[in-house]
Amino acid sequence: MAAKQVSAIIRLVVNAGQAKPAPPVGPALGQHRLNLMAFCKDFNARTQSIKSDVPMSVMVTAYKDNSFDFVVKSPSTSYFLKKAAGLQSGGGNPGHKVAGFVTPKHVYEIAKIKQADPDCQYMPLESICKSIMGTARSMGIEVRGELP
């Protein structure tokens, strides 16, 4: 594949299997004159194996000729943590007030999913766990319990 000139890098979150030309996809990609329908069809097809309405992280590379490529990553760590802790949103006062808690087993399970990501494949599980615990701390979520 010949290298193409990049015009922009776009980062957004879209629910698996549910890309539509409406916001957030519409303005985010339409602004850069990318083919919305093609993205929606492509993204939805590629996320068929994931439960719908799980928010996926997407990074779109837009080229000067209005074509594009994109990479889909698993949901953000904060999404998993919120689900595990049963929270709607992260804590407003991290470091001072505890908004919720998760167990080390949660952290381990999330780390395993994250390890499949293109980013994290070279990272040892322990490093990923530490990074998840850091995110938890910044959200006001405490990790409680014994490490198995």
Next chain:
Amino acid sequence: MEALLCFGAASCSIEDTNLGAPKEQEIYSDGPIPWQSGKRQLWKESTITALFAAGDDVGEALAMAANSVGLKEMPLYEVEELEDCDWVLEVESQFKPVEVSQGLWIVPKWSQPPDAKALNVIIDPGLAFGTGEHPTTRLCLQWLHHVVSPGDKILDYGTGSGILSIAALKMGAAHAVGVDIDPVAISSAEYNASLNNLKPDTLQVYVAPADGDDPVPKEFTDFDVVAANILLNPLVELVGRITGYCKPGGLVGVSGILVEQVPQVKEAYSKYLEGIAVSYDNGWACVSGRKKRFVQTTAETTDSQELHS
């Protein structure tokens, strides 16, 4: 960008600040830009554009984001309110006439058909899917071009802009029924039918109800050709229903699937179809076959069916 997203941005994009100016820096990429910042090449001066929902406190979000990544001072920023606009229309100007198959053109309604004597399908897609540019639409149109005979009854499951139905009707089919879960598709398909001088009632479109009930009125059965260009999951879940609409010996074609999803589709559809063929285009595939005259439900009998067919 990640920080901005955490603090409420709906999306972020990054581009060269000097876009269009003499100082513009060109960066090239062979494929999608990798996620890791280490490997990512960026411009010397970049502008990050973040989209927020109307009413969000942009200043606060920006301050929290800058703080979280360790920036000592707030980066320069300006807030601009974007008008609600039809983004699909903005992009549509790129839509040009395209010849998807020998002598078969899909033409946007604002263009002149390049070959007036060819089979021209006029489309105004709006928010419904189907301009003829996507590989799956092309695959289905090429398949239809091969199999549609004059007088055929067509079912287009997942009709979108109605492009497949309308093309089939122009190829000589007598009647087409379109189904879609999106109500926008209904008006889009009906409008496109009118753009193509089709008699009213030659294309009838129905919304598939959310509760999963059968969307096709009982008076329509035994279609000669059934096309379904949707997605893997609905294709596999609805295999019984989709093939059920087809008359025995009739033809079924499904797409909206990636090459790696073909085995799953073949497995689901081989129970009902024989002579399964797959066509490919750019990473996408179309699976088609003929409806078996007798569909056996026991595993052993199906095997011997396949041996004999």
